[in-house]
Amino acid sequence: MQMTSSERQTAKLNALxxxxxxxxxxxxxxxxxxxxxLLWEAIVRVGNYPAFILPGPGQVLRKLxxxxxxxxxxxxxxxxxxxxxxxxxxxxxxxxxxxxALAKSVTVERALSPYLVASQAIPIVxxxxxxxxxxxxxxxxxxxxxxLIVFFPILINTIAGLRGVPRELHELMRMLRASRWQIFTxxxxxxxxxxxxxxxxxxxxxxxxxxxxxxxxGANAGLGYMISVAxxxxxxxxxxxxxxxxxxxxxxxxxxxxxxxxxxLAWRQAGLRNxx
Amino acid sequence: MLAxxxxxHRYQTAQGPLAALDQISLTIEQGQxxxxxxxxxxxxxxxxxxLAGLLKPTQGYVWLDGDPISAPDSRISVIxxxxxxxxxxxxxxxxxxxxxxxxxxxxxxDQRAQALIELVGLAGFEASRPAELSGGMAQRVAxxxxxxxxxxxxxxxxxxxxxxxxxxxxxxxxxLRIWQxxxxxxxxxxxxxxxxxxxxxxVLVLSQRPGRIVAQFDVDLPRPRSLDSAYSARGGELAAAIxxxxxxxxxxxx
Numbered sequence: 001m002q003m004t005s006s007e008r009q010t011a012k013l014n015a016l017x018x019x020x021x022x023x024x025x026x027x028x029x030x031x032x033x034x035x036x037x038l039l040w041e042a043i044v045r046v047g048n049y050p051a052f053i054l055p056g057p058g059q060v061l062r063k064l065x066x067x068x069x070x071x072x073x074x075x076x077x078x079x080x081x082x083x084x085x086x087x088x089x090x091x092x093x094x095x096x097x098x099x100x101a102l103a104k105s106v107t108v109e110r111a112l113s114p115y116l117v118a119s120q121a122i123p124i125v126x127x128x129x130x131x132x133x134x135x136x137x138x139x140x141x142x143x144x145x146x147x148l149i150v151f152f153p154i155l156i157n158t159i160a161g162l163r164g165v166p167r168e169l170h171e172l173m174r175m176l177r178a179s180r181w182q183i184f185t186x187x188x189x190x191x192x193x194x195x196x197x198x199x200x201x202x203x204x205x206x207x208x209x210x211x212x213x214x215x216x217x218g219a220n221a222g223l224g225y226m227i228s229v230a231x232x233x234x235x236x237x238x239x240x241x242x243x244x245x246x247x248x249x250x251x252x253x254x255x256x257x258x259x260x261x262x263x264x265l266a267w268r269q270a271g272l273r274n275x276x
Numbered sequence: 277m278l279a280x281x282x283x284x285h286r287y288q289t290a291q292g293p294l295a296a297l298d299q300i301s302l303t304i305e306q307g308q309x310x311x312x313x314x315x316x317x318x319x320x321x322x323x324x325x326x327l328a329g330l331l332k333p334t335q336g337y338v339w340l341d342g343d344p345i346s347a348p349d350s351r352i353s354v355i356x357x358x359x360x361x362x363x364x365x366x367x368x369x370x371x372x373x374x375x376x377x378x379x380x381x382x383x384x385x386d387q388r389a390q391a392l393i394e395l396v397g398l399a400g401f402e403a404s405r406p407a408e409l410s411g412g413m414a415q416r417v418a419x420x421x422x423x424x425x426x427x428x429x430x431x432x433x434x435x436x437x438x439x440x441x442x443x444x445x446x447x448x449x450x451x452l453r454i455w456q457x458x459x460x461x462x463x464x465x466x467x468x469x470x471x472x473x474x475x476x477x478x479v480l481v482l483s484q485r486p487g488r489i490v491a492q493f494d495v496d497l498p499r500p501r502s503l504d505s506a507y508s509a510r511g512g513e514l515a516a517a518i519x520x521x522x523x524x525x526x527x528x529x530x
Contacts, residue, residue: 171354
């Protein structure tokens with residue numbers, strides 16, 4: 001069977017497109033960051049603010065050196081990271097399992113969905129202190145809070161991903177007389193993966209927020225704890241270090257999930273290039 | 277080989293029952309190419325789904341080689357209108373999917389898939405993803421995938437529907453060539469009368485809803501055929517007769 005020449009042309013062209021240059025991916029964001037630092041320094045100088053209200057970038061950098069040297073930053077980052085990753089894992093497992101049940105069974109959905117939606121009306125900030133009272137100021141209550149906060153977006157995306165599996169592909173698997181397990185591994189998981197990883201990305205950043213909320217409510221370690229202690233001492237530079245570390249943490253996590261996503265979903269690149 | 281007897285089907289809708297098919301009986305012999313033409317809404321897709329064992333008819337039975345068909349069967353393959361490839365799989369992995377589900381070992385799987393990819397003219401595109409293929413190429417992949425289980429019956433639901441006229445004619449000719457290398461019988465739903473004349477041994481004309489078989493035509497053009505056969509004098513005659521019968525099935529008095 002011969003293919004038309006235009007068919008071959010399209011296929012060749014798709015292979016030739018270049019990825020974005022290093023400058024576009026890294027240079028531009030770095031330039032924005034430099035601009036932000038300059039603006040910050042300018043505001044401090046013009047307003048002549050004292051360090052306990054608004055420290056300049058230099059002071060924050062010195063504080064960073066200090067907390068790095070005495071090991072306290074590492075200690076608190078570790079505590080927060082543990083809660084974030086623990087909560088994300090627990091939340092992910094529970095949310096995907098429940099999401100699968102909800103997407104597959106109308107009965108389960110009818111029985112649970114009003115409560116799941118209602119649970120989203122309760123601000124996590126309001127129940128965090130309760131959880132700390134019940135489960136203590138240690139890691140466990142933080143993991144729980146993180147899990148609760150990441151639960152809903154991952155649940156919703158699991159359901160959306162599974163519902164979005166094309167009916168024709170389900171029919172194809174039926175025609176091939178695939179088993180339930182084969183339908184799950186060969187169709188549902190790969191088909192729902194793009195939506196699922198999108199939920200995981202949202203969850204990764206939310207989990208960082210959850211950890212801080214939990215640490216504010218009561219803790220003996222963690223970046224949220226560090227910020228809240230610094231707050232009591234008017235050590236605004238230390239608070240800035242905490243905030244920036246949290247942002248870096250969230251960004252790293254997001255990037256990591258993004259990287260995993262790109263690995264798992266390499267097949268989508270072909271489609272994206274084609275639709276450009 | 278395939279026998280359908282007195283098949284009727286009604287859908288339950290909000291407005292009450294909707295009759296889609298009315299007492300359809302048909303037989304397809306081994307290796308035969310049968311085309312089904314009819315106006316839209318004549319229940320062609322419903323009939324195909326019933327023959328595939330995907331849908332249980334309200335009345336009637338389907339037999340394949342003497343066995344009643346009430347669930348999907350490995351001897352029957354379906355090629356849908358949209359090629360329904362898995363976008364995350366390569367061409368090779370898409371074609372090999374049916375064997376994978378049947379737990380055929382990897383080496384044999386790839387070998388058989390490779391042979392079919394060559395048969396449908398896509399050698400060199402084994403590692404491509406569906407998004408990189410044109411509509412015609414994707415439909416070739418779907419054809420290869422449906423042939424890999426060596427089905428005795430191939431059900432095609434307007435397989436060239438979304439393609440442009442030129443690609444469509446070309447694929448029709450290719451399908452003839454492929455079919456002649458296989459032992460499969462084909463039942464193909466199509467809108468195109470000239471396509472039906474080119475391809476089929478027999479053309480069935482379906483009425484508007486509820487679908488009934490209003491006429492049958494034996495296409496006695498010699499094989500092997502090419503596009504020229506469909507445009508020959510005898511081909512033109514047959515096409516005109518099929519068109520007339522389609523038209524009369526559409527008239528309100530019918």
